[in-house]
Amino acid sequence: MRCSKAVDELEHKRTARQVILMGAAAQNKLHQARVLIVGAGGLGCPILQQLAAAGVGHVVLIDDDSVDITNIHRQILFGAQDVGKPKVEVAAHRARALQPGINVETHRARLDNSNALELISQVDLVLDGSDSFATKYLVADACEITSTPLVWGTVLRFHGDVAVWHSGPTTPDGRGVGLRDLFPTQLPADAVPDCATAGVLGVTTSVVGGLMATAAIGWITGRSQEAGLVSAYDALPPSLRTFRVAADPARTPVTRLGSYQHPTCQVGPDLSEVVDGRAALLDIREPAEVTLKPWPEKYAAKVLPLSELDALPPQEQAQRLAQVLAPRTYVACAGGKRSAAFIERFAPLLKEHGISADLLDVPGGANAAF
Structure with a gap:
């Protein structure tokens, strides 16, 4: 001070x-x-x-x-x-x-x-x-x-x-x-x-x-x-x-105004199934993230923040997911880390409650998709 x-x-x-x-x-x-x-x-x-x-x-x-x-x-x-x-x-x-x-x-x-x-x-x-x-x-x-x-x-x-x-x-x-x-x-x-x-x-x-x-x-x-x-x-x-939010280890810190370069991203994921209606897109980012980088309208993304699910007991989590999932659903976050963990965590829960849903990760998340 x-x-x-x-x-x-x-x-x-x-x-x-x-x-x-x-x-x-x-x-x-x-x-x-x-x-x-x-x-x-x-x-x-x-x-x-x-x-x-x-x-x-x-x-x-x-x-x-x-x-x-x-x-x-x-x-x-x-x-x-x-x-x-x-x-x-x-x-x-x-x-x-x-x-x-x-x-x-x-x-x-x-x-x-x-x-x-x-x-x-x-x-x-x-x-x-x-x-x-x-x-x-x-x-x-x-x-x-x-x-x-x-x-x-x-x-x-x-x-x-x-x-x-x-x-x-x-x-x-x-x-x-x-x-x-x-x-x-x-x-x-x-x-x-x-x-x-x-x-x-x-x-x-x-x-x-x-x-x-x-x-x-x-x-x-x-x-x-x-x-x-x-x-x-x-x-x-x-x-x-x-x-x-944790620090992104792939990001180079800013050292000079106007000099920031985004880390090289992988080629964006193929979401053609979502665009033509053969699959749905579930965005598990928090509202602040979605506000600053919303999905283009063509994806018709459904938003269910992970924090909202975390606040529910397992039975209600399954019920809430059943409301937003399609038989084939792509799951996305900002960079792909949370979505991969989401699928690993909730796929068994859905199966346990008899809910049929094929969950697919969006590699690189919204940052890579558009």
């Missing part, structure tokens, strides 16, 4: 309930912390609100946009009177009202190759509330180069995802786990619809932003520093699922 002045008496009083819970030492770590929030929108607003209220002492906030009337149903630091004003200025003003002693450093600019490394290398932790694939991969790569912990989030419609990444040369094992271990390559900008076309439930951004702020507080105070945790949240009906 970068040093700053000690917590004063007024700040101790303001955060007294939290100090009772977490202790004075943890509160001092929050006060001394320096974090970067990328984006002052639907995620950045609740993140800044919660971190300022929690006592984080120094926040760097970057966003190049101005407040629009369409923002304020979900960007909770803004009101109708703020339309037309720079988001970073309004957000900083609200943060200072919550914590008078906070230092909010604002940048009315877009994070890009010219400033990402400089800004990220000067902070203890980054929270990515951006809304484009290009920015998300830029942030993740810069965090990997500088070995800066990253709290990452996305939100769309009624769904949101949160992850904690920490990768790069100065991590405890010299490698760590980062965004590209789960999603190796950047998707095209139009691969997933944005909030302007698909819509978003305003309160979902607050929930996901709150989860991101909680992860940041846990990391800063040392209460929770496990990288590779991904949580998928659905608002209606409510559910929260968490899974772990």
